Amino acid sequence: VSLGAGAERSLYHVLVMGLRVADAIKTVRPNLDLLPSNETLAAAELYLAGRQNRDRVLSDRLSAAAADYDYVVLDCSPSLSLMNQNALVLADSVLVPVACDYLSLVGVRQVIKTVKNVNALLHHPVQIWGVLPTFFDGRAKIAREAVSTMTQHFGERCLPPIRQAIKVKEAPAQGQTIFEYAPGTPAADDYLAVVDRI
Numbered sequence: 263v264s265l266g267a268g269a270e271r272s273l274y275h276v277l278v279m280g281l282r283v284a285d286a287i288k289t290v291r292p293n294l295d296l297l298p299s300n301e302t303l304a305a306a307e308l309y310l311a312g313r314q315n316r317d318r319v320l321s322d323r324l325s326a327a328a329a330d331y332d333y334v335v336l337d338c339s340p341s342l343s344l345m346n347q348n349a350l351v352l353a354d355s356v357l358v359p360v361a362c363d364y365l366s367l368v369g370v371r372q373v374i375k376t377v378k379n380v381n382a383l384l385h386h387p388v389q390i391w392g393v394l395p396t397f398f399d400g401r402a403k404i405a406r407e408a409v410s411t412m413t414q415h416f417g418e419r420c421l422p423p424i425r426q427a428i429k430v431k432e433a434p435a436q437g438q439t440i441f442e443y444a445p446g447t448p449a450a451d452d453y454l455a456v457v458d459r460i
Contacts, residue, residue, distance in 0.1 A: 265290040265437065274302035276323050278309045283327035291439070295331070297324075307345050317384060320348035328352070333460070340369055342376055350380040355391035357460075360412065362398045362405035362423065367412070390419065394456060398423035421459060424452040 275281040276297070283297065290296045310316045328334045336349045350356070356377055360370045370393065377388050393416050399405045405423075412420045424430075427449035433440045440450045 265296060265439070271298075272302060273297055273299040274306045277306045277319060283324060287327070303345065307343060310344050310348065316344060317347045318351050320345070321352040324352060340373065342372065346376070347380060347384075350377060350388050351384055351386050353388050355389045357392050357394055357421075358390065359394045359396045360408070362395050362402070362408040364404060364408070367408055370412075390416075392416070392419040392421050392459075394421045395423035397426045399426045421456055422452065424456070425449050 271281060271286040273286070276283055276286050287295045287297050310319050313319055315322075324334075334352075336353060338346045338349050356373075358370055358373050360366045374390060377390060380386060380388055393412050395409045395412055397405075398409065409420070409423050425448050427444075427447060429444035429447055430440055430449050433443035436443055440447070440453055444450055
């Protein structure tokens, strides 16, 4: 939605209706393709629940298309859903964004536990590539403590934080990336640093 791509054909259509991935992908920027999803993804999850090998459906449907790309980013909610288990089976590594607050630090523990369970139960090696502190406000003690805790726990896998900025929240409403909406701002520079590190 925020990149101006509708979801007439979405991940739901690929998973449930057998649509070819190539027929659902949209080029939204040069060198940036998107396989959109929307509220129908909840229905897709119900469909997955009744399938054999239900944790591998996403991988089965997307693996061939994913091979055509240098990088594939799966944007997942912070939940323990069947869809997220599917995403972990498809993934090689995980970058976990973590808001710089107490509750998010608690939540990241659950994500790590889930990744370990996928590794053990599904025999699929997924590594935590890194954690990305987000919504960082250096004036707030809790934000500084959160980054310190992540750095202590993850070492070099803790990336430099993304500074909190209203421009990051405004950009999607304009159908733009932060690089288009507010290039050269501290938050845009922070995201560029993440891209360079990857």
